[in-house]
Every structure is written in C-alpha cells, then in structure tokens.
Amino acid sequence: MDWNLLKSFAYVVKEGSLSAASRALNSTQPTIGRHIAILEEQFGFSLFTRSRDGLEPTEEALDLYPDVEAMLTRFDSFVRRLEGEKDEESGTVRIATSEVMGIEVLPDMLKKFHRAHPKIKIELSLSNKNENLLKRDADLAIRLNKPAQEALLAKFVGNVSVHFYAHKDYLKTYGTPKKLNELKDHVIIGPDREQVFLSALEKFGININREDCDFRLDNQVGQIELLRKGLGIGVMQKPLAKRSSALVAILEKEFQYQMPVWAVMHEDLRTNSRVRLVYNFLIEEFQKYTSVSSS
Numbered sequence: 001m002d003w004n005l006l007k008s009f010a011y012v013v014k015e016g017s018l019s020a021a022s023r024a025l026n027s028t029q030p031t032i033g034r035h036i037a038i039l040e041e042q043f044g045f046s047l048f049t050r051s052r053d054g055l056e057p058t059e060e061a062l063d064l065y066p067d068v069e070a071m072l073t074r075f076d077s078f079v080r081r082l083e084g085e086k087d088e089e090s091g092t093v094r095i096a097t098s099e100v101m102g103i104e105v106l107p108d109m110l111k112k113f114h115r116a117h118p119k120i121k122i123e124l125s126l127s128n129k130n131e132n133l134l135k136r137d138a139d140l141a142i143r144l145n146k147p148a149q150e151a152l153l154a155k156f157v158g159n160v161s162v163h164f165y166a167h168k169d170y171l172k173t174y175g176t177p178k179k180l181n182e183l184k185d186h187v188i189i190g191p192d193r194e195q196v197f198l199s200a201l202e203k204f205g206i207n208i209n210r211e212d213c214d215f216r217l218d219n220q221v222g223q224i225e226l227l228r229k230g231l232g233i234g235v236m237q238k239p240l241a242k243r244s245s246a247l248v249a250i251l252e253k254e255f256q257y258q259m260p261v262w263a264v265m266h267e268d269l270r271t272n273s274r275v276r277l278v279y280n281f282l283i284e285e286f287q288k289y290t291s292v293s294s295s
Contacts, residue, residue, distance in 0.1 A: 008035035088118035096138035102126035109285040140265035156261045158290025161238040162257040164250040167230035175286040187232030192216040239292035
C-alpha cells in the first residue's frame with residue numbers, strides 16, 4: 001500500500017476537509033481527493049461523508065485512524081532519528097509538554113535555542129496528558145511528575161512553587177483574604193470537569209469544590225489569563241507570576257504547592273547528538289526557571 005495514501009487519509013481526518021489537508025501536506029486538493037478515492041476502492045467501503053462542516057469520517061474510518069496515526073508517528077520518529085545521525089546541527093526534535101509550559105515558559109527558551117542552532121526544527125506537542133515516549137510519540141518531554149518506565153532517561157531539574165494569586169485591581173475592589181477558609185468568600189477561578197487540583201487542595205485543608213468556582217474552565221492557560229485580567233483568585237506558578245508587578249501572592253505562607261519538573265527522553269536517543277543537544281539545553285534552562293521559586 002502506498003504510504004502517501006494513508007498520510008492523506010490521516011490528515012483529512014485531522015483537518016476535516018480536502019483543502020485543509022492539502023495545505024497541511026503542501027499538496028493539492030485534487031491529489032488528496034484522488035488518494036482518498038484510491039483507498040476507498042482498495043478497502044471496499046467509504047471513508048468519509050460530506051456534511052455542512054466539511055468531511056465527516058465514517059465509523060470504519062474512525063476505527064482505522066488510531067492505527068494509521070500511530071504509523072505516522074513512528075515514521076516521523078524514524079525520519080528524525082536518521083536526520084540526527086547525519087548532522088547534530090540540523091533536523092527535527094519533537095518536544096512534549098503541558099499547555100502552560102509550552103505556551104508560557106518554553107517560547108523564551110526556544111527563542112534562545114533557535115538563535116544558537118537555527119537549522120534544528122522544533123515540534124511541540126502540547127497536552128496535559130503525558131505523551132508515550134516509549135512509543136516515540138515525542139523525542140523528549142518536560143513532565144511534572146517522575147516517569148515510571150525504566151527505558152526512559154529522566155533528569156529532575158527542580159521544583160516550581162505554585163501559589164494563589166490575584167490582580168491588584170481585584171484586591172482593591174474585593175479585599176484580600178487573610179485565612180484559607182476566607183477564599184470561599186471570594187471570586188475563584190478553577191477547573192470545570194478536571195478535579196485533580198481540587199483534590200490536591202484537600203491535602204492542605206482547603207475544601208473548595210467545583211460549585212465554589214465562579215469561573216470554571218479546564219484549560220490552565222485560560223485560567224491564568226482570567227487571573228491576569230483581574231477576574232478573581234486563582235493558582236499560578238511563581239516564576240510566571242513574578243513577571244507581572246500587577247499580580248499579588250495570596251496566603252503565600254499558608255499554601256505552597258511544590259510541582260516537580262523532569263526532563264525526559266528515551267534512553268535509545270542518548271547517542272542522538274541533536275536530541276541530546278536540546279535535552280541538555282532544556283535541563284539548563286529549566287534549572288534557571290525553577291530557581292526563581294526559591295528566591
């Protein structure tokens with residue numbers, strides 16, 4: 001089977017239309033459409049149905065997609081590995097990390113790295129779910145917990161302190177809570193369906209539940225932005241909060257959550273010069289970042 005056919009199929013599922021898939025693959029819409037038609041003829045069933053919003057994958061297509069996507073991931077990993085063995089100063093490195101780290105923290109670091117190594121391309125996989133490095137979903141990762149798999153090379157780079165913060169304009173209007181149990185009397189920015197952090201608060205004797213949160217969203221970058229706009233009290237990493245003089249720490253002594261940061265890569269890539277270059281760079285940069293928490 002022609003590999004390009006499967007690649008076109010995967011991108012039509014991801015992008016939702018032939019035109020969007022053709023742009024993502026730097027191809028043409030007729031070519032992508034022809035690939036889908038060939039696959040449908042080979043498989044003997046339809047892969048997509050047309051709708052008002054574009055192309056909807058059929059049930060059969062959705063069953064096939066995870067396996068095809070896994071093949072794409074492994075193929076990209078294979079290409080990156082070959083590139084790394086050719087030249088440590090060129091090629092692609094895929095980094096997996098959380099949304100907050102990827103959007104709020106990594107850009108400044110990667111700007112510095114790109115200036116020093118302009119031929120190395122960086123792919124970012126941003127998700128609060130851990131990418132499976134054993135399956136080569138990414139080359140390396142910045143994780144907020146220690147990996148359990150023995151086949152991974154992990155380096156603890158430091159702890160990031162997480163505190164409650166509020167904008168000074170909010171505190172001017174609503175006042176500042178003096179005790180943890182006074183938080184419920186304030187406007188709280190918190191999660192919607194994700195309850196992991198609220199469960200962590202219970203260990204500090206803070207009984208805040210979903211109904212106590214006036215603004216609810218699971219996207220942590222969105223939570224931070226609401227906090228920055230002065231909508232209420234929320235949690236934030238100390239190094240991020242210190243970038244703005246308008247943010248004030250709340251009950252800093254009463255509540256301090258230490259979040260460990262680990263740099264992780266597959267041990268098979270330890271000899272890949274390019275990946276190791278990025279890995280060592282991120283270790284150094286995140287050691288500087290986490291050191292702000294102790295200051």
